[in-house]
Amino acid sequence: GAVVSQHPSRVICKSGTSVKIECRSLDFQATTMFWYRQFPKQSLMLMATSNEGSKATYEQGVEKDKFLINHASLTLSTLTVTSAHPEDSSFYICSARVSPSSYNEQFFGPGTRLTVL
Amino acid sequence: DAKTTQPNSMESNEEEPVHLPCNHSTISGTDYIHWYRQLPSQGPEYVIHGLTSNVNNRMASLAIAEDRKSSTLILHRATLRDAAVYYCILGIDDKIIFGKGTRLHILP
Numbered sequence: 001g002a003v004v005s006q007h008p009s010r011v012i013c014k015s016g017t018s019v020k021i022e023c024r025s026l027d028f029q030a031t032t033m034f035w036y037r038q039f040p041k042q043s044l045m046l047m048a049t050s051n052e053g054s055k056a057t058y059e060q061g062v063e064k065d066k067f068l069i070n071h072a073s074l075t076l077s078t079l080t081v082t083s084a085h086p087e088d089s090s091f092y093i094c095s096a097r098v099s100p101s102s103y104n105e106q107f108f109g110p111g112t113r114l115t116v117l
Numbered sequence: 118d119a120k121t122t123q124p125n126s127m128e129s130n131e132e133e134p135v136h137l138p139c140n141h142s143t144i145s146g147t148d149y150i151h152w153y154r155q156l157p158s159q160g161p162e163y164v165i166h167g168l169t170s171n172v173n174n175r176m177a178s179l180a181i182a183e184d185r186k187s188s189t190l191i192l193h194r195a196t197l198r199d200a201a202v203y204y205c206i207l208g209i210d211d212k213i214i215f216g217k218g219t220r221l222h223i224l225p
Contacts, residue, residue: 004160034212043204044161044215093160095213105151106213108160 002028006109021079021112023094029074030096038091050077084116121205126220129195137190139205149208152190154201
């Protein structure tokens with residue numbers, strides 16, 4: 001199956017700093033990528049949908065100025081958590097869709113665990 | 118949006134079959150039924166999907182009710198590595214919205 005990678009897998013940062021997380025589709029081109037956040041013992045929450053070459057679409061309640069998303073190429077999307085605070089500590093997961101299809105298959109990255117001190 | 122209902126958790130003994138139910142009474146005629154699972158500290162992984170007919174692959178089987186208002190994911194012989202949260206999802210506006218899923222515990 002298609003492979004999606006994330007980097008870094010784990011990051012610890014100080015409060016107030018910005019952190020960038022990369023999401024790459026390794027063996028396919030992804031016109032659309034998605035970013036999720038998951039708190040302990042909870043389900044994944046969709047944050048935003050990222051389309052190559054256009055602005056991301058954010059879900060209700062997600063601050064677009066805090067979570068900057070860039071989808072500059074068909075294989076790379078980045079999520080930057082700006083001025084991170086301890087409440088931003090979470091497991092961030094991206095996914096990529098090969099192409100629009102009737103069954104909407106997505107491939108997920110392994111996740112990035114962010115800890116803000 | 119079509120919604121799914123799954124039990125919060127289930128238990129099964131190792132090497133026995135597991136049947137994970139999902140109710141989706143408001144499913145539309147064009148919604149595919151997808152199953153993903155998430156192992157601890159990992160991203161979700163695709164398990165299986167179907168529309169109307171039952172489906173089999175190397176990981177599992179998907180049994181879809183004739184009225185499509187429910188489906189069952191079948192793991193034929195559970196192993197400890199199958200312990201995960203299993204999500205039953207319907208195609209919704211090209212986005213995957215995760216519910217709470219079923220946490221499957223496998224007893225050795």
